Amino acid sequence: xxxxxxxPVRPAxxxxxxxxxxxxxxxLLRIELRRSAMPWLLPLIAALFWFDSYRPSTGQxxxxxxxxxxxxxxxxxxxxxxxxxxxxxxxxGSRDGRRRTADLVxxxxxxxxxxxxxxWAGTAxxxxxxxxxxTSVMFAVYASQGVQGQPPWWWVAVGATAVxxxxxxxxxxxxxxxxxxxxPLAAFGGFLALIMSxxxxxxxxxxxxxxxxxxxxxxxxxxxxxxxxxxxxxxIARIMLLAGIAIAALxxxxxxxxxxxxxxxxxxxxxxxxxxxxxxxxxxxxxxARLSADGIVIPALHDAASDRPFSYTPRCGQAAGVPVCLxxxxxxxxxxxxxxxxxxxxxVAGLPGAPVRATQVGAVYSSGEGGDGQSMxxxxxxxxxxxxxxxxxxPVGTATVFADQLRLLAVHAFVxxxxxxxxxxxxxxxxxxxQAAGVPxxxxxxxxxxxxLPSWAQAASNxxxxxxxxxxxxxxxxxxxxxxxxxxAWLAAHLTALRSGQLTLxxxxxxxxxxxxxxxx
Amino acid sequence: xxxxxxxxxxxxxxxxxVAGVSMEAGPGVFGLLGPNGxxxxxxxxxxxxxxxxxxxxxxxxGRDPGSPGPxxxxxxxxxxxxxNLGYYPGFTVVEFVEYFALLKxxxxxxxxxxxAAAVEQVGLGDKAKxxxxxxxxxxxxxxxxxQAIVNDPDLLLLDEPTAGLDPEQRVAFRAILRGLGExxxxxxxxxxxxxxxxxxxxxxxxxxxxxxxDGTPGELIARGEGSGAAGDAPLERGYxxxxxxxxxxxxxxxxxxxQPGPENRA
Numbered sequence: 001x002x003x004x005x006x007x008p009v010r011p012a013x014x015x016x017x018x019x020x021x022x023x024x025x026x027x028l029l030r031i032e033l034r035r036s037a038m039p040w041l042l043p044l045i046a047a048l049f050w051f052d053s054y055r056p057s058t059g060q061x062x063x064x065x066x067x068x069x070x071x072x073x074x075x076x077x078x079x080x081x082x083x084x085x086x087x088x089x090x091x092x093g094s095r096d097g098r099r100r101t102a103d104l105v106x107x108x109x110x111x112x113x114x115x116x117x118x119x120w121a122g123t124a125x126x127x128x129x130x131x132x133x134x135t136s137v138m139f140a141v142y143a144s145q146g147v148q149g150q151p152p153w154w155w156v157a158v159g160a161t162a163v164x165x166x167x168x169x170x171x172x173x174x175x176x177x178x179x180x181x182x183x184p185l186a187a188f189g190g191f192l193a194l195i196m197s198x199x200x201x202x203x204x205x206x207x208x209x210x211x212x213x214x215x216x217x218x219x220x221x222x223x224x225x226x227x228x229x230x231x232x233x234x235x236i237a238r239i240m241l242l243a244g245i246a247i248a249a250l251x252x253x254x255x256x257x258x259x260x261x262x263x264x265x266x267x268x269x270x271x272x273x274x275x276x277x278x279x280x281x282x283x284x285x286x287x288x289a290r291l292s293a294d295g296i297v298i299p300a301l302h303d304a305a306s307d308r309p310f311s312y313t314p315r316c317g318q319a320a321g322v323p324v325c326l327x328x329x330x331x332x333x334x335x336x337x338x339x340x341x342x343x344x345x346x347x348v349a350g351l352p353g354a355p356v357r358a359t360q361v362g363a364v365y366s367s368g369e370g371g372d373g374q375s376m377x378x379x380x381x382x383x384x385x386x387x388x389x390x391x392x393x394x395p396v397g398t399a400t401v402f403a404d405q406l407r408l409l410a411v412h413a414f415v416x417x418x419x420x421x422x423x424x425x426x427x428x429x430x431x432x433x434x435q436a437a438g439v440p441x442x443x444x445x446x447x448x449x450x451x452x453l454p455s456w457a458q459a460a461s462n463x464x465x466x467x468x469x470x471x472x473x474x475x476x477x478x479x480x481x482x483x484x485x486x487x488x489a490w491l492a493a494h495l496t497a498l499r500s501g502q503l504t505l506x507x508x509x510x511x512x513x514x515x516x517x518x519x520x521x
Numbered sequence: 522x523x524x525x526x527x528x529x530x531x532x533x534x535x536x537x538x539v540a541g542v543s544m545e546a547g548p549g550v551f552g553l554l555g556p557n558g559x560x561x562x563x564x565x566x567x568x569x570x571x572x573x574x575x576x577x578x579x580x581x582x583g584r585d586p587g588s589p590g591p592x593x594x595x596x597x598x599x600x601x602x603x604x605n606l607g608y609y610p611g612f613t614v615v616e617f618v619e620y621f622a623l624l625k626x627x628x629x630x631x632x633x634x635x636x637a638a639a640v641e642q643v644g645l646g647d648k649a650k651x652x653x654x655x656x657x658x659x660x661x662x663x664x665x666x667x668q669a670i671v672n673d674p675d676l677l678l679l680d681e682p683t684a685g686l687d688p689e690q691r692v693a694f695r696a697i698l699r700g701l702g703e704x705x706x707x708x709x710x711x712x713x714x715x716x717x718x719x720x721x722x723x724x725x726x727x728x729x730x731x732x733x734x735d736g737t738p739g740e741l742i743a744r745g746e747g748s749g750a751a752g753d754a755p756l757e758r759g760y761x762x763x764x765x766x767x768x769x770x771x772x773x774x775x776x777x778x779x780q781p782g783p784e785n786r787a
Contacts, residue, residue, distance in 0.1 A: 023629040031620055035611040101607030104668075106571045108624035109596040115624055262589060 024110070025118055032122025041088050042130040049080045049134045054141070061394035063329065064149035065224050067142060072155040075214030077135065078162045079194050085127045085163055086170030087187025092123050093171035093253075097178020111264050113254040116175060120250065124167040131163045132156070148329035150225035154235035161242040162213050166190050168246035175253050210234060210296065211241050211286035221295045222390030226329045227362040228309040231295030233302050240282035248275025293362070309362060320345035322385075324358040330389050333402075337387070340403035343437035344410045351488065352495050353378060353414065355385035362390065376409040385413065393450075404447050407437050416499030424472050425503040427456040429491070431468070431476035436487070441468035441476065475505045522547055522583070523676050523706035524568065529577035530730075531563050538563035540730035541577070550702035552717035552738070553710040554760060555727035561710040562604050564727070565678050568708065569601040582675055597626045600674035604681050604710075606665040610654035614645050614664050617653055621668040639671040642697060644690060658685040666694070670701065677707045683716050695720040714756040726763050733767035 053071035060066040071077050093116075096102045105115050139151050170186040177185070194214055201215025209215055224230045254268025289298045292307075314325035319338040322345045326334050341358060348354040355378050375388045392409075395402040411433040415426040422430065435441055445455040445468055456472040479487060497503040524546040531539040539560045555561050566572035567579060570586045582598055584591035608617060618639055622632045640649050643663040648656065653664060662685045669677060679698075683691045698720045701707050709721065717724050718738050726734035726741070734741060738756060745758030750765060752758035 024623045024626070027629055027632070028620065028623050031612070031616050035609065035616065037611070095609065096607070099607040099609060100603075100605050101609070103566065103569070103571045103603045104601065104607055104621065105624065107569045107596060107599060107601045108621060109593050109626035110624045264589075 021110075021114075025114065028115065028118035029121055029125075032119050033125060036122045036126050037092060038085075038088055038123050038126035038130070041084055042126070045081055045084050045130060046134055048084075049077065049138075052080050053077045053134075054138050058145075062142075062145055062147040062332070063226060063394070064142065064147055064151050065220060065222060065226060065390075066394070067147055068152050068155065069216070069220040071138070072152055072159060073220035074216040075194065075198065077131070077159045078213055079191075079198075081127065081131050081159075081163050082166040082194055083187045083190040085123075086166040086173075086190035087183045089120070089123050089127075089167040089170030090174035090177075090186035091183040092119060093174025094178035094180075094182045095119070095174070097175075098180070111254075113264060113268065116171075116253050117250065120168060120171045120253075123171065124164050127163050127167050128160050131160055135159065146332075148226065148332075150230065152220075152225060152230050154230055154232045158213065158235045158238045158242070161239045161246070165242040165246040165249075168249040172249040172253055175256065206289070206291075208283050208287040210289050211237055211283050213238055213242065223362040223388075224295060226310075226390070227327055227360075229306050231292075231297065231302075231306050233298040233306075234286070234289065234296040236301050237282045237285045237289075237298055240285070241279050244275045244277070244279030244282060246275070247278065248272050251275055314359070319358065320349065322349075322355060322358060324387075326360045326387075326389070330360060333389070333394060336395060336399045336402055337389075337406060340399075340406040341385075341410055344407050344414070344433065347433055347436050347484075348414055348491070351491055353383055353416075353499070356382045358385040358387050361386045361388050376413040378413045385410065401447075401450065404434075404439050404443070405451060407434055407439055408447055408451060411437070421453060423501045423503070424456075424505045425475070425498055426501070427472045428475035428505060429479065429498060431456055431473060432479035432487070435476070435480045436484070441473060441480075444468055471505050523581065524708070525578070525580040526568075527578040529564070529567065529579055530575050531560075531567060531572065532575045537730050539567070539574075542727075542730075542732055544725065544732065544735070546706050546708070546723070548702065548704055548706055549723060550698050550707045550709065550721045552721035552724040553708055553727065554712075554714060554717060554724060555710075556764070557712075559727040560730040561727055562680055565601075565680050565708065565710050566603075568676070569599065569603075569678050570595060571601075593626075595676070597672070598675040599625075600669035600672065600677040600679075602665045602669040602679045602682055606661060608653045608661060608664070611652060613650050613652055614640055614656070614667070615649045617664055618668045618671050622671045625672045627672050635671050635673070636667075639667040642670065643667045644693060659687055659690060662686055663690065663694075666697075670697075673705075675705045677701060677705055678710075679708065680710045681712070682709060683711065683713060691716070692719075714754065714760055718754075718756045726760065728764055728767050731767075734763040 053076045056076075057067040057070045060070065096105055096116075105112050108115075135156050142151075170183075170190065173186040173189070174182045197212040197214040200209050201212055201217055204210075204215070205217035210217065221231075248271075251268050251270075251272030251274070254264060254271060285298050285300055288300065289296050291297070312327055312329075315328050315331035315334055316323050316325040317334045317338040318324065319341040320343070322341070324334070324338050324341060326337065345355070375391045377386045378384070379386065392405055393401060408430070411430045412422070414433070415422060415429050417423075417426045417430070421427070431441060431444055434444060434447075439447060445457055448455050456476075457468055457470040479490065482490065491498075494503055522545050524544060526542055526544045529539060529542045530537060542560075542564060553561050553564070563572065567574050568581060570581070570592055573587070579586060581595045584595050586592040586595050609620075612620065615636055618636045619632055622636055623629065627635060637649075640646055643666050645660060645663050645667065648660060653661060656664065662682065666679070666682055669679065683694060686694060695716065698707055698709065702720075702722070709716065711717065721738060724734070724736065724738050724741055725732050734744070741759035741763065742755040743759065744766075745752065745755060745760070745762040748758065748762035748765075750758045750761035752761050
């Protein structure tokens with residue numbers, strides 16, 4: 001075929017200005033946002049969020065750290081959003097293949113990657129906005145319920161980044177496999193990844209596994225956001241991992257669109273490499289993590305300023321004349337605490353080492369192992385009972401268990417049993433003091449089991465709680481039947497030996513011979 | 522010249538879809554006729570820069586589309602309507618056209634006016650806010666044409682543009698083509714010879730991956746006169762006569778759908 005006319009080629013149209021590409025991208029994004037399918041899915045996700053993330057959390061005491069441990073610490077908000085977002089993003093990513101618009105898009109001047117990024121951004125913005133709205137509504141409801149403490153904003157950021165990462169990964173699946181099966185495949189893959197993350201978290205509480213987004217080990221400390229700040233170390237590492245995954249997935253899409261030219265190929269390769277590097281660095285950082293007194297610390301990311309506890313004006317009450325002061329966040333439980341400690345303080349009043357004041361401190365952990373430390377200690381001069389409520393089962397309905405728990409810990413601290421189970425004599429004295437403070441012998445084995453302690457009636461630590469029998473309880477009953485004055489006198493005489501572990505069960509008082517000297521070794 | 526092809530071939534596996542096509546074209550409307558499987562769509566896709574040629578030389582708008590920079594420049598000045606128009610059902614007509622205007626690197630400030638003009642030009646002004654999923658097949662085709670012409674292209678490639686259009690729209694569309702052909706190169710691939718007769722100043726007929734006729738519509742009509750070829754209209758008789766003549770000559774090149782002999786393999 002030859003030309004019908006030999007007219008000169010028209011001059012090229014004017015190029016867009018320097019602001020043209022970003023403006024064009026924003027206008028593409030506006031169209032994608034307006035026509036995205038994601039808003040249609042959000043009501044379904046919101047309903048799931050309500051039933052899976054919010055409702056179960058309301059069974060927890062009204063503290064942010066406890067309410068959000070379920071839905072953010074264990075990653076339920078991510079589980080609710082991730083698979084659905086990945087599936088729909090895959091559906092949208094496969095759009096050009098399913099709708100046969102690939103030729104149309106490829107024949108345009110802008111790299112196809114640009115159009116794909118705009119489409120992904122439209123999807124991701126809706127998904128992340130949906131996540132943030134759901135979380136904000138949940139926090140607003142918490143606030144209306146008087147939930148105390150600081151919301152875990154860093155963990156909200158982790159969840160939002162996870163949603164973006166799932167959208168990017170799902171979108172890439174759709175681009176690389178443009179079929180109707182892309183969406184269910186991506187959704188199932190996302191769900192499987194989260195389940196594997198949770199399962200790994202159940203048995204790997206240290207090292208690289210901490211990076212997994214639904215690994216709940218050690219990431220929510222009991223007094224985070226109450227007595228000290230939420231540590232951002234682990235959230236930052238997880239954000240790095242998830243952002244790295246998102247960036248790598250988007251880079252891979254660009255690699256596929258290499259026909260646009262070498263610069264696109266190099267840029268896409270660089271983006272992919274940056275994403276992989278960020279994710280790899282995050283895993284490496286997580287493997288250096290260690291548990292500190294107030295959260296997971298990653299040395300390379302840690303800011304010592306985060307360790308400073310909050311300053312606050314305590315709320316105080318009286319328990320048998322002893323001032324008891326708590327953080328305002330725990331103020332609602334002040335009546336229960338004073339009522340529980342009152343009988344114990346009455347019983348030990350005037351004895352050597354008896355506390356003249358009780359004050360709340362943050363939960364303390366065994367160094368590097370993540371185990372709970374002693375929840376109550378007595379120290380200083382004059383003696384002060386340091387009270388950590390973060391490790392306790394705070395009352396939601398009945399306060400009986402909570403009160404018994406407080407009494408147990410108070411007598412445990414008073415006899416100087418330390419962080420262990422105490423000597424048999426210390427156990428007997430604790431049992432007798434508990435009986436006197438309103439916790440009958442018969443209820444004590446169950447109380448010990450509830451607190452993870454071996455029964456004082458049994459030699460073995462395993463097995464169900466049995467009756468309050470055995471040598472410890474025999475000695476405890478001998479002490480308990482004494483008149484308050486006699487018991488007080490006996491304790492005054494033997495406390496030093498008792499606390500040093502030098503008192504034996506055989507020297508416990510009898511009704512026939514309660515003299516202090518006979519009980520001494 | 523806006524289009525310069527020399528010995529252009531495209532092979533899919535061992536099958537030649539386009540087997541050594543040469544052509545040159547400046548501004549004007551060119552008809553590309555041929556039976557199913559003749560290679561028209563593959564040729565158009567190569568000219569649309571979405572399908573690289575297997576061999577041969579291709580220059581569009583004075584540039585080599587094999588290099589990224591020139592290819593991008595070609596695409597800025599290209600309009601393309603594929604045979605199977607893909608579309609996004611949730612987009613409105615205006616959004617669909619705007620989407621491609623932006624991808625064609627048009628200055629964003631000029632896009633709204635250009636989109637409105639293109640939509641009006643194809644007669645979809647009253648459906649501008651309608652979602653594509655609500656449009657008939659013919660209206661969708663017009664939306665596709667609107668996205669192809671929105672950037673006022675210098676090279677417009679239309680694959681079966683009038684399929685699904687009603688007679689009134691077809692007549693209007695031919696007028697649009699004639700107008701565009703005054704300043705740009707318009708290549709129209711079609712089965713409908715009446716479109717060629719009404720709108721094209723030049724026509725090529727393809728069969729089995731090769732151009733078997735190249736001339737004006739009048740010359741094609743002349744080839745059918747007195748040939749006894751089947752057809753209701755003069756152009757159809759010319760079309761049939763040329764195809765019959767081409768098929769009676771033994772093939773010297775590998776043809777579409779035909780496995781080449783060892784001597785013809787690339």
